Amino acid sequence: MDAELSVIGSGPAGLSAAIESAKYGVRVELIDENILPGGQLFKQIHKFFGSKKHYAGVRGYDIGWRLLREAEDAKVNIRLNTTVWGIFQSSNNRIGLFDQQRVFFSKPKRLVIATGATENPLSFPGSTLPGVMGAGAVQTMMNIHRVLPGRRVLMVGAGNVGLIVSYQLLQAGAEVAAVVEAMPKIGGYLVHALKLMRTGVPILTSHTVLEARGDKEVESAVIASLDKDCRIVKGSEKELDVDLVCLAVGLKPDAELCRMLGCGFTYVPFLGGRVPIHNEDMETTIPGVYVAGDVSGVEEASVAMEEGRLAGISVAESLGYISEGEAEKEKDEIKERLRDFRIGPFGSPRQEGKDKILTEYKRWFSNEGKRDS
Amino acid sequence: MRIYDHPILGGLREKRKVSIEVDGEIIEAYEGEPIAAALLAAGIRTFRHTLRENKPRGLFCAIGRCTDCVMTVDGIPNIRTCVTPVREGMRVETQVGLGKWRRI
Numbered sequence: 001m002d003a004e005l006s007v008i009g010s011g012p013a014g015l016s017a018a019i020e021s022a023k024y025g026v027r028v029e030l031i032d033e034n035i036l037p038g039g040q041l042f043k044q045i046h047k048f049f050g051s052k053k054h055y056a057g058v059r060g061y062d063i064g065w066r067l068l069r070e071a072e073d074a075k076v077n078i079r080l081n082t083t084v085w086g087i088f089q090s091s092n093n094r095i096g097l098f099d100q101q102r103v104f105f106s107k108p109k110r111l112v113i114a115t116g117a118t119e120n121p122l123s124f125p126g127s128t129l130p131g132v133m134g135a136g137a138v139q140t141m142m143n144i145h146r147v148l149p150g151r152r153v154l155m156v157g158a159g160n161v162g163l164i165v166s167y168q169l170l171q172a173g174a175e176v177a178a179v180v181e182a183m184p185k186i187g188g189y190l191v192h193a194l195k196l197m198r199t200g201v202p203i204l205t206s207h208t209v210l211e212a213r214g215d216k217e218v219e220s221a222v223i224a225s226l227d228k229d230c231r232i233v234k235g236s237e238k239e240l241d242v243d244l245v246c247l248a249v250g251l252k253p254d255a256e257l258c259r260m261l262g263c264g265f266t267y268v269p270f271l272g273g274r275v276p277i278h279n280e281d282m283e284t285t286i287p288g289v290y291v292a293g294d295v296s297g298v299e300e301a302s303v304a305m306e307e308g309r310l311a312g313i314s315v316a317e318s319l320g321y322i323s324e325g326e327a328e329k330e331k332d333e334i335k336e337r338l339r340d341f342r343i344g345p346f347g348s349p350r351q352e353g354k355d356k357i358l359t360e361y362k363r364w365f366s367n368e369g370k371r372d373s
Numbered sequence: 374m375r376i377y378d379h380p381i382l383g384g385l386r387e388k389r390k391v392s393i394e395v396d397g398e399i400i401e402a403y404e405g406e407p408i409a410a411a412l413l414a415a416g417i418r419t420f421r422h423t424l425r426e427n428k429p430r431g432l433f434c435a436i437g438r439c440t441d442c443v444m445t446v447d448g449i450p451n452i453r454t455c456v457t458p459v460r461e462g463m464r465v466e467t468q469v470g471l472g473k474w475r476r477i
Contacts, residue, residue: 033437034456040436045381059381118438128441130418130431137435137455145410146385148374149418149432172376216429217418254438 003029003077005315006095006108008084008257011039013293013304013311014114015067015076020312022074024321029108030076031097033083037071038064039116040136041301043143045171046164054302054341063301087111087261093289110288110315113258114308117251117272117294122156125211127245131218135165135248142172150244154221155179156209160188160300162248163203167196169246177240180207180223182230189346210237212245221245253295261286266360268353271297277360280335281314282307285364290314297357299350303341310334375414391461408454408465409435409442420444420454424470444468448475 007018010032018030030037044060055063071078079099086096094107119134126132133149135157141147153174155166158181166176179196184206186193193203204223210232211222225236252272255265264277264285275297282290290311293304310331317327342351377385388403393411402411409432412420419429420442433441437456446452447464450472454465 035458118436119434121433121439128428128430130420130429133432134434137433140435140455141410141413141432142376143382145406146376146379146382147410147413148376149413151374171380173378217431 002106003027003108004319005029005110005112006031006106007112007114008032008095009039009114009116009293009295010034010037010078010080011114011116011293011304012041012063012067012301013116013295013308014039014112015071016305016308017112017114017290017292017312017315018076018078018308019067019070019074020309021315021321022071022076022312024313024316026110026312026316026319026321028076029106030071030078031082031084032078032080035081037068037078037080040140041067043136043139044301045143045168048302054337055305060301063305067305084257087257089261089286093261093286109319110290112282112290112292112308112311112315113255113276113284113295114292114304114311115254115257115295117298118254119247120250120252122209122247122249124209126213126218126221129212129214129218130216131214131243132212132245132247135161135246136251138244138246139165139168143168148172148174150174150218150242152177152242153244153246154209154223154240154242155246155248157181157248157250158183158186158188158193158203158205159248159250160192161251162246163188163192163196165246165248166201167192167199170196170199170201174244176201177242178207178223179203180209181205182208182226184228208232209245213239218243218245251294251298253298255291255295258284258289258291258295261289263289263291264360264364266357268297268356270349271299271353271357275357277357277364279361280358281331282311283314285361288318297350297353299341303338303350306334306338306341310338374416391459391463393459393461393463393465395465396467402459404461405458408444408446408452408457408459408463411459412454412465419467421468422470427469443472445472445475450474 004027007030022028041064082099225233258276292307292311316322400415435455442454443451445466
């Protein structure tokens with residue numbers, strides 16, 4: 001029997017959506033193209049923070065194990081090593097799958113797309129050399145596979161990813177020559193920056209990478225400082241002896257499946273660029289199709305889990321497994337926790353972004369026929 | 374380089390070892406790890422060369438998105454080494470351009 005709900009992507013958002021809807025009785029299938037579930041949670045070896053409700057003090061991989069246990073208890077059917085290669089709106093959102101053996105189709109009543117995000121590349125001379133890697137890629141290699149891709153590192157970007165991965169590089173035994181950040185101030189949380197600064201790693205704001213040098217692989221990198229208009233200050237170039245350049249310059253939503261379906265999109269730079277328009281219950285402009293987590297705007301794992309729950313409850317409600325009143329109560333609590341997360345200097349631009357998405361959603365249905373603009 | 378000791382993750386747990394052949398050389402790998410991890414552990418960082426300019430490429434995203442790390446594996450080109458686990462006796466070759474299909 002086909003599942004009533006297919007959740008695509010088993011990271012924090014997808015797992016939470018699957019668990020939540022399965023708890024109310026929805027027949028759920030959780031699909032992931034990887035051989036292991038959990039998305040990027042298992043490489044997060046640092047403690048999360050915020051409040052208790054947001055898993056403060058718990059390391060990412062422990063959150064991962066908790067979610068996997070909950071998924072098992074809720075009898076979520078997890079289908080690994082399976083790629084969703086297409087979705088067809090013309091045949092009621094039928095999805096095309098490939099499990100490395102055969103191609104087949106599934107026709108769920110509801111879909112939650114929780115495909116996460118991809119790291120941004122950065123173009124500069126030498127940026128394609130072996131030894132220039134995404135910071136998340138380095139994190140995967142060292143924290144999951146226990147292999148260090150370089151010994152001496154230049155980190156590009158002082159947002160949370162750049163700061164956290166720099167610290168994790170030290171924990172794994174590498175040296176971090178410097179962290180460069182093009183903006184005049186550190187982008188990530190101070191707590192992460194301070195941990196790094198206490199070890200003596202320089203965090204150079206208003207600095208960028210100009211070049212990665214090396215015949216066959218990275219042997220050094222050139223950095224320079226930037227003036228207030230982001231122009232390179234002549235004469236400030238410095239060559240650093242590094243064999244690995246890590247790029248932590250943001251992520252963008254992996255929203256190809258939403259595009260394939262024809263979901264409406266809007267541009268929110270602070271959430272990673274073009275994001276699928278969705279309402280407060282995480283439903284896209286295509287009825288019955290929901291998004292959750294980074295694909296709906298790049299934030300953090302804690303937010304992804306809350307959005308996943310929200311989507312899961314909304315699906316259960318729409319299929320009649322939970323009364324409207326009960327659903328509203330549950331959803332309001334989650335929405336309040338999400339609002340808690342999106343306050344302050346780091347949170348409020350994200351709240352503004354999400355508000356814009358909501359406005360676009362309302363506009364979409366008041367102005368039918370309007371396409372992705 | 375393998376990370377044997379880690380302040381958070383602890384000591385590296387011994388896993389079953391397998392041997393794979395990389396451009397004719399035999400290297401040791403841990404069963405189930407991605408080909409890319411085994412190569413990095415053996416100090417190999419160049420996985421392929423580009424079609425037109427013969428430029429070296431290696432691992433970039435490590436989660437199967439960017440396809441920069443593709444190699445020819447058991448005669449099949451364009452295999453994403455970051456998401457393909459090693460198997461005993463696997464033959465891995467540095468790929469040039471789009472690679473050549475070969476019967477196994």
